[in-house]
Amino acid sequence: MSTIKQHNRRAFLKYGLAGLGAAAAAPYIWVPRISKAALDIPNSRHNHVIIINLDGGCRSVPMFNGALDTKWNPYGTLAGAPGTEWGVGAVFDETPYPETTTAFGMAMPSLPQISNEIAVIGTVDHTPGAPAGEGNHEAARNWISSGKAEGGPGIMSLVYAMHKNYTEGSAGLVFPSVTIGTGNATTPFSKPMGTISPVEVPSFAEFAQQSGDDAGGQPDWARDFEAGLDEHAIATRGASDKIRLARVHNGKKNVKAFRNVFLDPALRVAEAPTAGNELTNAELQAIFGTTQLGRNMALALRFIQYGSAAVTVGYDGWDTHSNEMGAYTTSANELARAFAGLSFALKRMTHPETGASMWDHTLIMVQSEFGRDNLMGSGYNSGGGSDHTGGPGSRFQAFPYLGGLVTQGGKMFGRTDANTMEPLAGEPIYSTTQHMAMALAVLDINIEEVYPGIDPMNVIFTGVV
Amino acid sequence: MRNTGLPLIATVAFGLLACNSGADDEANQPTGVDTMGPGAGGDTDGADDAADDAGDDAGDDGAPEASVCDDMTFTNVVDEAACPYIQGQGVEPPKADEVEMCRRAYIDLLGVSPLDSDYEADCKWHTTEEIIDAFMARPEYVLVNQRAWGDTFHYNTDIVHHEYIADLDALVGQVYQGLMTYDEFAEIAATHPAFLGRWDGVDLVGFNFLAFLGRDANPAEREALEPLWHLWEERDAPHANQSNARAVVLNTLNCSPNQSDCNSNYWDDVTVLIPPPVPGDTNVNGPNVIDQSMLSAADWDILRTPGRMITEQAVFHEAYVDRALERYLGYDAGSELPEVRQALVDLMDATGGDVLAVEREILTSGLYTATNTYEEEEKIDPADMDPPYWRGPIKQMDAEDWLRSAARLIGEAPGSCDHRFPTVQSGAGGMHANTYPTMANGQPDYTFRDRARLLGGCPDHDSQFRAVRTGLIAALTQATLTTELCAAATENSPIYPLQFIEDPEDKSAESLSTAANQIYSAATVKPIPEGATDAMMLGIEGCRDDLNCTPEEFAVETCRLTLKAADFLFY
Numbered sequence A: 001m002s003t004i005k006q007h008n009r010r011a012f013l014k015y016g017l018a019g020l021g022a023a024a025a026a027p028y029i030w031v032p033r034i035s036k037a038a039l040d041i042p043n044s045r046h047n048h049v050i051i052i053n054l055d056g057g058c059r060s061v062p063m064f065n066g067a068l069d070t071k072w073n074p075y076g077t078l079a080g081a082p083g084t085e086w087g088v089g090a091v092f093d094e095t096p097y098p099e100t101t102t103a104f105g106m107a108m109p110s111l112p113q114i115s116n117e118i119a120v121i122g123t124v125d126h127t128p129g130a131p132a133g134e135g136n137h138e139a140a141r142n143w144i145s146s147g148k149a150e151g152g153p154g155i156m157s158l159v160y161a162m163h164k165n166y167t168e169g170s171a172g173l174v175f176p177s178v179t180i181g182t183g184n185a186t187t188p189f190s191k192p193m194g195t196i197s198p199v200e201v202p203s204f205a206e207f208a209q210q211s212g213d214d215a216g217g218q219p220d221w222a223r224d225f226e227a228g229l230d231e232h233a234i235a236t237r238g239a240s241d242k243i244r245l246a247r248v249h250n251g252k253k254n255v256k257a258f259r260n261v262f263l264d265p266a267l268r269v270a271e272a273p274t275a276g277n278e279l280t281n282a283e284l285q286a287i288f289g290t291t292q293l294g295r296n297m298a299l300a301l302r303f304i305q306y307g308s309a310a311v312t313v314g315y316d317g318w319d320t321h322s323n324e325m326g327a328y329t330t331s332a333n334e335l336a337r338a339f340a341g342l343s344f345a346l347k348r349m350t351h352p353e354t355g356a357s358m359w360d361h362t363l364i365m366v367q368s369e370f371g372r373d374n375l376m377g378s379g380y381n382s383g384g385g386s387d388h389t390g391g392p393g394s395r396f397q398a399f400p401y402l403g404g405l406v407t408q409g410g411k412m413f414g415r416t417d418a419n420t421m422e423p424l425a426g427e428p429i430y431s432t433t434q435h436m437a438m439a440l441a442v443l444d445i446n447i448e449e450v451y452p453g454i455d456p457m458n459v460i461f462t463g464v465v
Numbered sequence B: 001m002r003n004t005g006l007p008l009i010a011t012v013a014f015g016l017l018a019c020n021s022g023a024d025d026e027a028n029q030p031t032g033v034d035t036m037g038p039g040a041g042g043d044t045d046g047a048d049d050a051a052d053d054a055g056d057d058a059g060d061d062g063a064p065e066a067s068v069c070d071d072m073t074f075t076n077v078v079d080e081a082a083c084p085y086i087q088g089q090g091v092e093p094p095k096a097d098e099v100e101m102c103r104r105a106y107i108d109l110l111g112v113s114p115l116d117s118d119y120e121a122d123c124k125w126h127t128t129e130e131i132i133d134a135f136m137a138r139p140e141y142v143l144v145n146q147r148a149w150g151d152t153f154h155y156n157t158d159i160v161h162h163e164y165i166a167d168l169d170a171l172v173g174q175v176y177q178g179l180m181t182y183d184e185f186a187e188i189a190a191t192h193p194a195f196l197g198r199w200d201g202v203d204l205v206g207f208n209f210l211a212f213l214g215r216d217a218n219p220a221e222r223e224a225l226e227p228l229w230h231l232w233e234e235r236d237a238p239h240a241n242q243s244n245a246r247a248v249v250l251n252t253l254n255c256s257p258n259q260s261d262c263n264s265n266y267w268d269d270v271t272v273l274i275p276p277p278v279p280g281d282t283n284v285n286g287p288n289v290i291d292q293s294m295l296s297a298a299d300w301d302i303l304r305t306p307g308r309m310i311t312e313q314a315v316f317h318e319a320y321v322d323r324a325l326e327r328y329l330g331y332d333a334g335s336e337l338p339e340v341r342q343a344l345v346d347l348m349d350a351t352g353g354d355v356l357a358v359e360r361e362i363l364t365s366g367l368y369t370a371t372n373t374y375e376e377e378e379k380i381d382p383a384d385m386d387p388p389y390w391r392g393p394i395k396q397m398d399a400e401d402w403l404r405s406a407a408r409l410i411g412e413a414p415g416s417c418d419h420r421f422p423t424v425q426s427g428a429g430g431m432h433a434n435t436y437p438t439m440a441n442g443q444p445d446y447t448f449r450d451r452a453r454l455l456g457g458c459p460d461h462d463s464q465f466r467a468v469r470t471g472l473i474a475a476l477t478q479a480t481l482t483t484e485l486c487a488a489a490t491e492n493s494p495i496y497p498l499q500f501i502e503d504p505e506d507k508s509a510e511s512l513s514t515a516a517n518q519i520y521s522a523a524t525v526k527p528i529p530e531g532a533t534d535a536m537m538l539g540i541e542g543c544r545d546d547l548n549c550t551p552e553e554f555a556v557e558t559c560r561l562t563l564k565a566a567d568f569l570f571y
Helices: A009-023 A098-104 A112-117 A137-146 A155-162 A204-211 A220-235 A239-257 A281-288 A292-305 A324-346 A432-442 B044-057 B077-085 B098-110 B116-123 B128-136 B139-153 B162-176 B182-189 B201-212 B219-229 B297-303 B305-311 B316-329 B338-351 B355-363 B399-410 B447-454 B472-488 B509-524 B530-545 B551-563
Strands: A048-054 A119-125 A178-180 A199-201 A310-315 A362-368 A397-402 B232-236 B246-251 B289-291
Touching: A048 A292, A048 A324, A048 A432, A098 A281, A112 A324, A119 A432, A137 A155, A137 A432, A155 A310, A155 A432, A178 A292, A199 A204, A199 B472, A204 A292, A204 B447, A204 B472, A220 A239, A220 B530, A220 B551, A239 B472, A281 A292, A281 A324, A292 A310, A292 A324, A310 A324, A324 A362, A324 A397, A362 A432, B077 B338, B077 B355, B098 B116, B098 B128, B098 B139, B098 B355, B116 B128, B128 B139, B128 B355, B139 B162, B139 B201, B162 B182, B162 B355, B182 B201, B182 B305, B182 B316, B201 B219, B201 B305, B201 B316, B219 B305, B316 B338, B316 B355, B338 B355, B399 B447, B399 B472, B447 B472, B472 B551, B509 B530, B509 B551, B530 B551
Parallel strands: A048 A310, A048 A362, A178 A199, A178 A310
Antiparallel strands: A119 A397, A362 A397, B232 B246, B246 B289
C-alpha cells in the first residue's frame, strides 16, 4: 500500500468552493436547541461514514419504528436486545447467521440481536415546519444527496472536495470517497462539485470488469502525450466546458495515482476468496452473503481500508407502490444482514492510523427519498403496496444509526403517534440537512461552509434532545 | 433591410447564421469594434469587452437591447430569437469548420463518429442544411431517437410484454419519419400498453408528466389525476416467447359501481369510464376484465382522454422543445434563452407538433453550428463565466456511440444493444425477436451491452439508467477497453496502428510524428492540433528515451490514448 498526497487538489477545489458559496441556501431556522460551542460530535479526520441509500423511498417505519398501529406496521414487533427502546420490526428474522461459524467460531448475531447497538431517530424530515412533507422523487433526491431543496454537489463530492485527508494530504491512505450503485436516487450523491466528483462504481461485479488485468497501465510517455492533448482541449474551451473536460482529465490522473488499489485482488470480492487484509473475501462473503448488497458492502469495506473517508452504497427496490409484501420482507432482511455484517466486520478490522478498531471510527447511517403512506388499515394501499404523498407516513422517516461512534445504541428519539404517525408532543424533529451535516461533522469537515447556520444532529452521541 | 443602428457585427454574419444584415461595407463599422468576437481570436479580453458591452446595452428592464438584430433578417427562428443574446451583445461566434460540424452531426444524428471516408462522402463540400437534411432522412436518425425515447419510457421486458414495447417503439419511429405528429403520438403513448404495463397507480401520472410535461407530478397531481388511468391493470399471460409476460387489461369493475373512482376534476371535470359489459359479474378474471387488444376504437377514444388532456397542457410543446435543445446543445437553453424556447414552441404549435421541423431548426441554427473552440480564462464563479450560447456545443459521447465509433476504427462489427429489450426473454417457443448479435449457441450476445453498461449506456431501466460517466472508474474502463480494442486491430482497420510504421526499426522523431498524426487523424478526421504539438513531442521523446518502446508499441499506445482523448470522446 502506498501513501498518496494530492498537492494539486487545491487548483481544482477552487471551482467547487466558489460554486458552493454561491449555491449555499439561506439557512432556515429549525430547532437551534444548543449553541454550536456545545455540540458534542466525535469529529476526526480518521473517522469514516458509510451511507446505505435505500433507493426509491423506503418504508422504514415497519423496520425501525415498529411500535405503531397495524396501518403503519403490519408486521408487528420483536423484543430486540436488552436495552432496546425502539420498535424492532418483526419483519426482521431473529435467527443468527450460521455461515460465519466455520471462520469465526460463532454465528453472526442478527439485527434484532444487536438492536441495542442501533440508535433510531423516528422523525427525520426534509422540510420541518412546512405544511406538508416532500413526496416527489426528484425533489426528494435533491434533499438526500445534497441536503438542500435546490440540490447541489452530492455529499460524496463534498467529502472528496473538503475532507482534510484529500485537501491537505495524509500519512495514511487516501482513496477518494465512493458511490456504489446506479439507481436514480443514488447517482446524485456523486453530483460533481466543480471538477471534483467521487469514484462511481456501478457494482462489485462491474468494478471487477472495469479494472481489467492491467488496471489502466500505460507507459509514462503515453500518459504525458495524452495529458498534453487533454490539456490543450481544456485550454481551448469556455470556462464552464473546461470543468467538464477537466473531470475526465482528473479521472485519468487518478487511474495512475490509485493503480495499486486496482491491482489488489482484495477488491475482487467475489473472485478472489483468499485475498484481503485482516478479513479475507471468503470471510466477508460469510458475513455479508452473496447478494448484490452483500458484495457491494464487502467492496465498500475494501475502499474504507484504502482510505475512503466515506462510501455510499445504493440499495434499490423500495419504491413499492404495489405487491409490496414479499419484496419488502426480502429487502428488509438483506438490509438487516448488511447492518449486522458491518457490526461484525468492523469490530474485526483495525484502523491503520490509530490502531483502534475500525468500528470505533465509523458511523453507519441510511438515507432514502421518503417513507411511505396512503395506507389502509391492512397496512397497504389498494394495490398491496404503499405510496408517498408527503403525509406523515412518508414524511417522518425512521433512520437507524450504527457504529462505535454512536453512544446511544438502543435509544429512540423522535417518537410518533401510533395512529397518526405525527410526532408526539415535545418530541424532536430533525431535518435531513441536520442529519447530513452530522455526517460531515463526524469527518471533521467544516459544515459551516456547506450548511451555514445549521446545527448538525448530535443526539445519537449525546442523548440530549 | 438597411442598417440604421449600430452596425456592431453586421458585416461579420458570414453565413454562420442564416441571416443577412443588409450592411454592405465594412466602413460602417465604428472604430474599435471587435468584429471577430471574443471566441474568434483567442482574445479573452474580448469576452470581457462583450460582457461589458452587454451591460452597457441592456435596457432599463434588464432585457438586452436588440437594435443590431432589428437590422438583420433571419431564415431561422432560433437565430432570430437568440440574436439579442449573442449578436446583440457584440458577440459573433465563428462557425465550426467542416470537420467539427461533420463529427457533431454524425454523432448526434447517426450515433457514431465519422471515419475519413464518411467525411469525404457525406460532409465535404456539403452545406450544413444539406448535411442535416440528409442525416435526418436516414434510418440511423430514427434509431437514435427511438433509443432516446426508450430511456424515457424505461423499456424493460422483465416487467413489460415485449410486443407492447416493440409497438410503442415503432410509433416513435413513425414520429421521426414524419408519419405521425408528436401530438398524435403523445395521445396514444400516454395509455399505450407498454406504458401501462411499466407503471401502476399514481406512478402512471408521474411518468406521463416526466415523459411529456418536463417534470414529475407532485403528490397532489398524482392523486388527483390517477383516476384517469384507474381502470388499467395487468394479468399474468405467458407468451410463447416470454414466459413472464403480463397482459395489460381493462378492469371495468374498478369504477363500478363507484364511478367517482374514475373521475378527475383536476384539469377538467372528466370521467374515464367503460361500463362492465356483464353487469353484476364480479369475477376479477371474468368477462368484465378485458384484454387491451380486445378494446374497440370507441373504447380507445374514451381511454385516450388523459393523453389528449396532456397534449392540451400549456407546457406540452415546451417540454419537448426544452428536451431537444438540451440534447443538441448540451445545456438548458430553454431556460437560458426563453425567447428561443418560445419561438420553437410557436413553430410546434403552428405545425401541430412536427418534431422534424423543430429539430431541423435547432440543428441548422447558429447555436448548433458555431465552433466550440473558445478561449476563456478559468473562472471560479459560474456567474462570471461567459454564457454557453456564445460558442458552439460540446458534449461527451454516449457509451454506445463511443464504443461503436471505436469498434469501427478497429474494423470490428460495431455491435449494438437492443434499446427495446435490455434482456431478451424466452418461453416455450424460444426467444422473442431482437436485434442483438447471436452467439453460436443461439443465445443473444450481450458483449456490447455489458461493455456499454460499464460506461452508463445500454441501461436496464430498472436499477441502471443512462448516464454519461466521467471520473476515475470511467477512465479506468476506457483504459481497459482501449487495450482490448487496439490490440484487436488488423491491417484492414482504419486505425490499424502498425500500418503507420513504415520501418519497424525507424524510431526517429519524424517517423513517430507521422505515425501519431495518422493515427489521431484516422479517429478525428484531422491532424493533432498545432497547440498540442508539444504534447506529442513529449510523448515521442519519451518513447525514444525508453529502450522498451518500439515504434510498434508507440503506435499501439497512440491508438489507445487517441480513443480515450478528450478530442475523440467529446464532440
